Amino acid sequence: MKNSYFPGCNLKTEAKGFEQSAIAVSKALDAELVEMPEWNCCGTVQTMTTDNLMRRIAPVRVLSRASNHVKELKNSQNQVITLCSMCNSTLKIVNAEVKENPNDLEKINFQLENDDLVYEGDMEVKHFLEILRDDVGYENIAKKVTNPLEGMKIASYYGCMLLHPEKAKIDDEEMPTVMESIVLSLGAEVVDWPYFKQCCGSYHIVDRDDIVNSQVVKIIRNAKKTGANALIVACPLCAYNLDNQQVELEKLGVEKEPIPIFYFTQLMAIAMGLPQKVNHFEDHHINPILLLKELGLIGKKK
Amino acid sequence: MSYDYIEFGDTEKEFTSKIEEISGQNIFSCYQCGKCSAGCAFSNLMEKTINHTMQLVQLGKKEKVLQSNTHWVCASCLTCTVRCPREIDVAAVMEAIREYTLRYEPETIERLDLPEELLKKIPNIALVGSFRKKSEL
Ligand code: SF4
Ligand code: SF4
Numbered sequence: 001m002k003n004s005y006f007p008g009c010n011l012k013t014e015a016k017g018f019e020q021s022a023i024a025v026s027k028a029l030d031a032e033l034v035e036m037p038e039w040n041c042c043g044t045v046q047t048m049t050t051d052n053l054m055r056r057i058a059p060v061r062v063l064s065r066a067s068n069h070v071k072e073l074k075n076s077q078n079q080v081i082t083l084c085s086m087c088n089s090t091l092k093i094v095n096a097e098v099k100e101n102p103n104d105l106e107k108i109n110f111q112l113e114n115d116d117l118v119y120e121g122d123m124e125v126k127h128f129l130e131i132l133r134d135d136v137g138y139e140n141i142a143k144k145v146t147n148p149l150e151g152m153k154i155a156s157y158y159g160c161m162l163l164h165p166e167k168a169k170i171d172d173e174e175m176p177t178v179m180e181s182i183v184l185s186l187g188a189e190v191v192d193w194p195y196f197k198q199c200c201g202s203y204h205i206v207d208r209d210d211i212v213n214s215q216v217v218k219i220i221r222n223a224k225k226t227g228a229n230a231l232i233v234a235c236p237l238c239a240y241n242l243d244n245q246q247v248e249l250e251k252l253g254v255e256k257e258p259i260p261i262f263y264f265t266q267l268m269a270i271a272m273g274l275p276q277k278v279n280h281f282e283d284h285h286i287n288p289i290l291l292l293k294e295l296g297l298i299g300k301k302k
Numbered sequence: 303m304s305y306d307y308i309e310f311g312d313t314e315k316e317f318t319s320k321i322e323e324i325s326g327q328n329i330f331s332c333y334q335c336g337k338c339s340a341g342c343a344f345s346n347l348m349e350k351t352i353n354h355t356m357q358l359v360q361l362g363k364k365e366k367v368l369q370s371n372t373h374w375v376c377a378s379c380l381t382c383t384v385r386c387p388r389e390i391d392v393a394a395v396m397e398a399i400r401e402y403t404l405r406y407e408p409e410t411i412e413r414l415d416l417p418e419e420l421l422k423k424i425p426n427i428a429l430v431g432s433f434r435k436k437s438e439l
Contacts, residue, residue, distance in 0.1 A: 009426045044430040045378060048394035049401055050326035057433075086427055164380035165391070173384050199343050199379035203431030206424060207418065211375065213344060240425045 003131065004069040006062055008087035009041050015084070015236035015263070017280030022083050022128055022218035022265040024278045029136045030143055033081055033128070035070040036062075040192050045203070046090040053107055054177045059094035061066035064119035068157060078153040080125040081131060083265075085161040085235040088169040091125040096167040125171050128161065129234060129264070141185045146273040148187025149296035150289045150298060154267070155191045155228035156180050157219070157237040160199050174199075179232060184270040195219045200241040207247070216245040217255060224259065232264045239263065243285045270297060308309040314362025316401075321359050332356045338382035349374040352382060352392060359395065373399040376420035376434065397435075420437045427428050 003026070011019035040058055043208040047055040066080035082088040099107040099121045108223065109118050132141065134155040156179035171178045176197075180190045198219055201212030223231055233239045239261050246258035266279045266288075276298065281288050292298045322329050332353070339351035350358070350370040358367045367373075373396045382392035421429070 009430075014425045019424050041430065043434065044427045045434050048378075048391065048397040049324050051324065086431070100368075158379065160379035164384050165393075166384065197381075199377050199381070201433060202377045202379070203428045204377055205428050206420075206432035207376075211347065211377070211392075213346065214347075218343075224410070236425050237431070240428070244423075 001030055002032045002034050002073045002076050002272050003168070004005040004036045004066050004073060006036055006039055006042075006066060006078060006080050006082050006087065008039075008082065008084045010236035011083055013282060014240060016265055018083055018144055018236065018239075018263040019280070020278040020280065021221070021263060021269040021274070023107040024129070024274045025265050025268045025272065026131075027106070028272055029140065029182075029273065030134075031131055031136050033119070034069075034073060035064050036080065038065055042087045042090045044090065046085055046093045053104060056094050056097065057103070057108055057111050059091050060119050061115065061117060062091060063095055063123050063125075064112060064117040067119065067123050068117075072122070077124075077125050080210075081126050081128055083128050085127065085159060086237060087128045088125060088170070089164075092168040093165070095123065109176055113174060113194050123236055129162070129178050129182070131169050132182060138181050138185045140183065145186055145271045147271050147297060148185060149183075149271050149295075149297060151229075152186050152188035152225050152267070152297070153229045154183045154292075155193050155226065155231050156183060156232050156264075157194060157223075157238060157242070158197045158234050159233065159235050160197060160202070162234060162289070165251070173235060174257050178235075179264060182268070183232070186267055188267070190221070191226050191227065191228040193222055195222040198222075200238045200280075202237060205237075205245075207239055209248070211247055212241050213254070214266050215247060216242055217249065220246060220255065220259065224257075228259065230262055230288070232262050232267060234264060247285045256284045260286045260291055261282065262288060306342075308361065308432070310362060313364070313428075317364040317367075318359060318362045320402060321374070321398045323368070325394040327390050327395055327398075329356065329359050329390075329395065331390055332360065333388060335387060337387060340377075341381050341385050343379065343381070344375050344377060345388050348376065350410050352376075352396070356390075358396065359399070367399060368403055371376060372396070374436070377401075395424055400435060 043058045069077045163169050201215040204211040243261040249255040336353045339353045376396040380393045
């Protein structure tokens with residue numbers, strides 16, 4: 001089974017390990033992510049204004065190109081898959097909005113004429129987590145595990161964008177289970193913690209890192225207190241804030257003993273015994289290899 | 303007790319309607335339960351709480367709303383939106399206040415003020431997000 005996949009900007013830069021581990025995992029699970037051609041930035045944050053159609057053009061262009069890509073792939077469902085939770089949310093919301101407002105869609109399509117594109121409102125947007133839950137199934141993930149993640153105690157960090165708002169959520173907004181179920185099927189331990197969707201401070205990292213730091217302290221302390229030795233995320237911005245700012249907080253003498261941040265797909269790749277290079281751990285600010293070695297999860301003689 | 307201090311003339315009305323127009327929300331559905339402020343992770347950094355801001359928008363108190371840092375501290379996490387018992391998209395109201403300012407006031411972030419080192423390191427989604435929320439870009 002092949003799926004049309006929209007990477008978004010960060011998966012090609014800071015989050016290469018997220019993309020490459022996800023693609024490797026998707027192939028191993030027969031739900032292959034195939035990059036769509038000629039994609040553009042979705043705009044990252046959706047506009048919450050009623051009157052700004054300009055901000056909705058980029059996502060619609062992506063949807064129309066993805067729709068063409070699905071036709072090329074043959075036997076693929078009318079859906080485009082994302083990995084970044086911000087892209088996922090923006091594309092899902094705009095998709096729902098234009099389906100509800102055909103007049104807006106008509107105006108946007110008029111703008112797409114130059115690209116010879118038209119969006120018919122025929123696509124669904126899905127996060128890879130939804131594919132793993134609904135198309136692949138947790139049992140089938142468990143079947144592929146050759147290196148169970150014994151000793152890993154994982155706090156699943158959803159952040160805001162996987163669960164908010166109604167139009168974009170992939171799971172119950174107050175009691176999500178998809179990440180935890182994946183963690184269990186990899187043989188790791190699930191940590192039950194209340195800060196799973198406490199906002200990391202998001203784009204404030206650009207000019208108000210104090211806001212981000214105060215959030216990171218709360219989130220990380222809570223994770224450690226509940227016994228976690230690692231966090232998993234599904235968003236390159238959450239990843240950066242939690243990873244890099246722990247290092248900054250250590251420099252400031254606020255927080256000690258940082259814990260590593262993984263993309264959920266990196267843990268899947270390790271548990272499924274896929275080649276380690278897909279994880280690009282060299283891009284991380286807190287070295288995740290130390291913990292993996294300590295627990296004997298990598299570097300074992302076969 | 304007199305309520306003379308509550309004026310709701312054309313100026314006030316104009317501000318309230320503009321915020322309603324940009325956000326697409328009925329500001330007057332807010333019944334001041336305070337759930338938005340209680341659940342917001344950033345309430346402690348805000349000069350005015352979110353529900354207070356909602357009330358000031360109802361009253362058309364433009365200066366007081368714009369002077370406060372509330373809407374700039376908001377990180378658009380949408381927790382308030384999914385929890386409001388009156389089904390108001392509260393985050394969209396915060397966005398409308400930002401938009402109102404951006405449409406009529408000068409920009410708050412100058413790209414060139416950001417150190418080169420930071421620009422290289424920070425994920426592009428943070429930069430795009432920040433510029434989209436805090437500037438006219
Ligand atoms: S949660 Fe909704 S009704 Fe309650 S104070 Fe906030 S905006 Fe008003
Ligand atoms: S969207 Fe803004 S105001 Fe609402 S809870 Fe999140 S940070 Fe607070």
